[in-house]
Amino acid sequence: MPVPIIMLHHVNDFPDPGIADWSIDTEKFKLLLDIIEHKGLKTTTFEEIEERNGAIHQKSVILSFDDCPAALFEFAVPELLNRNMKAVFSIPTAQIGGYNSWDMAEQGFSKVALITTAQLQYLGSKDMEIASHGQHHLRASQISAENFTEEISASKMIIETLTEKKSTYLYLPLWGCTKKLPTTFKADWLQVWPFYLPGERK
Ligand SMILES: [Zn+2]
Secondary structure, three states: OOOOEEEEOEEOOOOOOOHHHHEEOHHHHHHHHHHHHHOOOEEOOHHHHHHOOOOOOOOEEEEEEEOOEHHHHOOHHHHHHHOOOOOEEEEOHHHOOOEOHHHHHHHOOOOOEEOOHHHHHHHHHOOOEEEEOOOOOOOHHHOOHHHHHHHHHHHHHHHHHHHOOOOOOEOOOOOOOHHHOOHHHHHHHHHHOOOOOOOOOO
């Protein structure tokens, strides 16, 4: 049974320019969660699906947050917890407790604080999934296969250390462009997908 993935970034009523294109306001976010409830969908995570060996018992949906701005704790996280909903949070691990340095450097965005280690551990304790978003939010199409492998290996290790759980999912930062990757790179990329390191594959 296919599971739709709703990919979000910021939930913010007063986003700064730049961030606004990647934000929904709190009313729209509540409406989204209302619709999920109204349709009888269950929020799940990749982790949960994997624990059940891929079995999906009812109509499910995955809510995911890329980049992990700390401001998610002002509204989105409490709202999800109030509704007993789960979500996947993917963060560039070199910037845990840091900020969106890549957006500032590349696109002139305002500085946004990101979720801290303690907040990630809190989310993990609430059955939220912490996923990788690479180490430095680099564009896969602009780095070598070796660098890419380092990026995901390092971020996997960091997430596993802080959550004390296996981490097998990766959200490609700015990488909806995998079609543009050179064929040789794509082969390497597929070898590491879905984020198992050598010897870990079931
Ligand atoms: Zn991102």
